[in-house]
Amino acid sequence: MSQGRKIPHCMQEQHHALSEPQGLEAAQVSKALEETSSCSSHPLMPGNLKEALAAGAPSTPHSLQSAYSSYTVTTISSSKSDKCFSSQEKETGSASSKSLSETEGLPTDPLDEKVTLLVQFLLQKYQMKDLITKADMIGDVIKEYKDDFLEILRRASECLGLVFGIDVKEVDPTSHSYALVNKLGLTYDARLSGDEGMPKTGLLIIILGVIFMKGNRATEEEIWKVLNMMDLYSGREHFIFGEPRKLITKDLVGEKYLEYRQVPNSNPPRYEFLWGPRAHAEASKMKLLEFLTKIHESDPACFPSQYEEALRDEAERA
Amino acid sequence: MQGSTRRMGIMTDVHRRFLQLLMTHGVLEEWDVQRLQKHCYKVHDRNATVEKLEDFINNINSVLESLYIEIKKGVTEDDGRPIYALVNLATTSISKMASDFAENELDLFRKALELIIDSETGFASSTNILNLVDQLKGKKMRKKEAEHVLQKFVQNKWLIEKEGEFTLHGRAILEMEQYIRETYPDAVKVCTICHSLLIQGQSCETCGIRMHLPCVAKYFQSNSEPRCPHCNDYWPHEIPEVFDPKKEREAGISKSNKRSLRSRQH
Numbered sequence: 001m002s003q004g005r006k007i008p009h010c011m012q013e014q015h016h017a018l019s020e021p022q023g024l025e026a027a028q029v030s031k032a033l034e035e036t037s038s039c040s041s042h043p044l045m046p047g048n049l050k051e052a053l054a055a056g057a058p059s060t061p062h063s064l065q066s067a068y069s070s071y072t073v074t075t076i077s078s079s080k081s082d083k084c085f086s087s088q089e090k091e092t093g094s095a096s097s098k099s100l101s102e103t104e105g106l107p108t109d110p111l112d113e114k115v116t117l118l119v120q121f122l123l124q125k126y127q128m129k130d131l132i133t134k135a136d137m138i139g140d141v142i143k144e145y146k147d148d149f150l151e152i153l154r155r156a157s158e159c160l161g162l163v164f165g166i167d168v169k170e171v172d173p174t175s176h177s178y179a180l181v182n183k184l185g186l187t188y189d190a191r192l193s194g195d196e197g198m199p200k201t202g203l204l205i206i207i208l209g210v211i212f213m214k215g216n217r218a219t220e221e222e223i224w225k226v227l228n229m230m231d232l233y234s235g236r237e238h239f240i241f242g243e244p245r246k247l248i249t250k251d252l253v254g255e256k257y258l259e260y261r262q263v264p265n266s267n268p269p270r271y272e273f274l275w276g277p278r279a280h281a282e283a284s285k286m287k288l289l290e291f292l293t294k295i296h297e298s299d300p301a302c303f304p305s306q307y308e309e310a311l312r313d314e315a316e317r318a
Numbered sequence: 319m320q321g322s323t324r325r326m327g328i329m330t331d332v333h334r335r336f337l338q339l340l341m342t343h344g345v346l347e348e349w350d351v352q353r354l355q356k357h358c359y360k361v362h363d364r365n366a367t368v369e370k371l372e373d374f375i376n377n378i379n380s381v382l383e384s385l386y387i388e389i390k391k392g393v394t395e396d397d398g399r400p401i402y403a404l405v406n407l408a409t410t411s412i413s414k415m416a417s418d419f420a421e422n423e424l425d426l427f428r429k430a431l432e433l434i435i436d437s438e439t440g441f442a443s444s445t446n447i448l449n450l451v452d453q454l455k456g457k458k459m460r461k462k463e464a465e466h467v468l469q470k471f472v473q474n475k476w477l478i479e480k481e482g483e484f485t486l487h488g489r490a491i492l493e494m495e496q497y498i499r500e501t502y503p504d505a506v507k508v509c510t511i512c513h514s515l516l517i518q519g520q521s522c523e524t525c526g527i528r529m530h531l532p533c534v535a536k537y538f539q540s541n542s543e544p545r546c547p548h549c550n551d552y553w554p555h556e557i558p559e560v561f562d563p564k565k566e567r568e569a570g571i572s573k574s575n576k577r578s579l580r581s582r583q584h
Contacts, residue, residue: 116385120406123341123387124414163381164341165334182338 110145111152117141118156126166126180134176171277179278203241204257206230207248208279209288211258213306219263220271223248248273285310328377331362337378340389340404345475345489348400349563375402394488395440395518396478398532398561403492414493415476421456423467427476429453430468434485435498435505440518441483444468486517509533510547525549535560 121141125132137153138146145152157168160180167181210226211218224234232244241247252258256278263270275283289300289310300307335358340346346354352371359368369377375389382388386408392401406414415424429450433442447468448461459467468484471477475489486494495515499506509516511533521528527548529537535558538544544553 116408119385120387124416126341159385163329163334163385164337165331166338183334 111148111155114142114145114148114152115155115159118152119159122156122160122166122168122180123164131171131177131179133178181278203230203232203247204252205283205288207252207258207273208275208283211273211275212285212288213303215305217272217274220273223273252276285313329381332358332366333374333378333381335362336374337389337404340402345401345403345487345492348402351402390492392488392492393530393532395485395491395516395530395532397558398535399488399563400561401488401492403489405493407496415474418474419467419470422454422459423470425454425456426451426459426464426467427471430471430477430484431486431490431494431498432502432505434517435502435507440516441480441485444482444484447484491515491517511537520553520555522546522549522551523554524551531558532561534558 118137118141121137122132134149138149142149142152153168160166160168161183165183167183169179169181171177171179206226207218207223210223214222227233227244227248232238232241234245235243237243248258249260253260253276256276258279259274259276260271261274263272285306286300289303289306293300293302300310336355339354339358340351343350348371355371355374356368359366368374375391379388386406388405388407390403390405392403393399394401415427419427426447430442430447433446433450434440444465448464451459451461451464468477468479472479472484472487475487477484477490478487491498498515507516507519507528508514509519509530510527511529514530516528516530519528519530520534525546525548527546534553534555537547538553538557539560541557544557545551546553
């Protein structure tokens with residue numbers, strides 16, 4: 001991959017202050033890809049890419065550490081009605097073979113059992129990146145305790161947040177559907193990566209970045225210009241990403257990270273990409289902007305409209 | 319859950335990311351787990367000393383206890399590599415697979431599982447599994463489709479394929495040992511040394527007791543005249559070597575090469 005390639009001119013107009021043409025250098029883009037993949041050196045990566053474990057973004061920059069600060073729960077003295085599961089003896093052999101409701105002797109809060117089951121259920125759903133409906137949860141897990149649904153969900157959500165760093169967000173109040181969102185940021189998601197830690201997440205971040213920088217929608221042509229510079233061509237199988245067109249129009253759309261639609265009133269029909277609902281939920285515009293500007297050593301403030309938008313986004317998230 | 323929130327105090331983003339990554343991988347070998355742990359520290363707590371893996375995991379497990387979930391450590395049956403997976407302790411079925419596969423696919427797995435458990439070698443041939451395709455619950459599945467599903471099981475690390483035959487991946491054993499022992503109490507085989515479920519292993523030709531390959535390796539380590547621990551007869555099989563992670567990394571042998579070098583023994 002040649003070091004000298006620059007992003008198309010259409011992206012350069014965003015920037016005024018710096019004299020150098022702005023945009024994502026292809027080599028830095030591939031550095032970003034490597035960085036956002038696992039920290040292992042992947043055997044198929046060409047040697048120069050391997051070295052690109054540069055410090056900093058997208059791992060949480062220290063300034064944003066507060067947004068993702070650790071949960072330190074101060075010690076809580078155990079209440080009188082100490083729930084069964086926490087005080088149960090750890091008998092790995094026999095206890096685990098009993099059903100949850102048969103735990104010995106101690107009074108069981110029946111809701112606790114449902115909370116545990118719901119946590120396990122949601123963990124499985126998280127890995128599938130499915131949306132979950134209230135009906136699913138009641139039908140499969142909560143069953144007879146459906147009147148306590150909100151309380152059970154609240155406790156399960158608290159648990160998921162504290163222990164796994166996963167948020168349960170209601171995405172559609174009318175259909176009561178919920179999404180499980182990674183609180184820890186979109187830096188590494190092995191599910192999106194292929195079997196051997198392929199950095200598809202990095203590619204996603206680049207695409208989200210392009211869309212964002214172009215005012216929240218990017219035409220298919222604009223996206224392909226960027227991808228072509230990374231040696232990704234429609235219809236041509238890439239040794240890391242597979243067939244790129246399928247990846248961006250089907251896989252990433254299916255995962256709800258991207259939206260792919262026809263440009264309104266376009267004839268002949270042209271298509272554009274937007275952020276999908278999952279991208280909105282998981283990706284922070286501020287972090288993305290910082291990451292993108294850091295790649296080419298500028299500053300978010302050099303992109304005033306995006307910076308303003310990112311600030312608004314931050315405020316909404318708080 | 320109130321008492322356990324006390325213990326949740328140790329959970330930081332380092333631990334949370336670790337859990338998420340372990341979950342998404344399904345199962346990981348020990349050196350991968352160590353790498354992952356370091357990655358989590360690097361991302362969230364750069365200046366902290368990386369805690370010893372065993373303690374790190376025990377701490378997380380103390381929090382997971384009340385959820386009936388555990389980071390479980392096991393060992394691959396063919397070459398004794400340590401592996402880790404996040405398992406549900408209260409499983410009453412092959413539930414971990416349930417969200418990934420359709421009803422007929424799960425039933426195919428169950429059929430394969432039964433053949434594997436009943437077999438002498440711990441392996442079930444592709445042919446024998448595919449012949450059961452007509453008996454599957456749910457939507458009708460053709461043999462061609464079933465071949466693909468079997469490959470999906472291999473990719474998701476529930477089964478291992480060797481020369482057209484299938485056996486359980488270490489992950490499946492970690493996740494389902496309890497379910498298997500409860501569901502097939504008469505058919506399951508157990509290792510004399512470690513008393514865990516045994517799918518692949520070596521057996522004494524005289525008295526029939528069985529041992530895992532890594533258990534054989536440890537038990538007979540530097541013993542020039544290996545004898546059956548039960549009947550004292552001469553142990554007729556080749557004694558494998560004890561798994562040494564350092565030696566392997568030095569030799570630079572890739573994981574996949576090593577697996578194919580090891581031959582099945584029984």
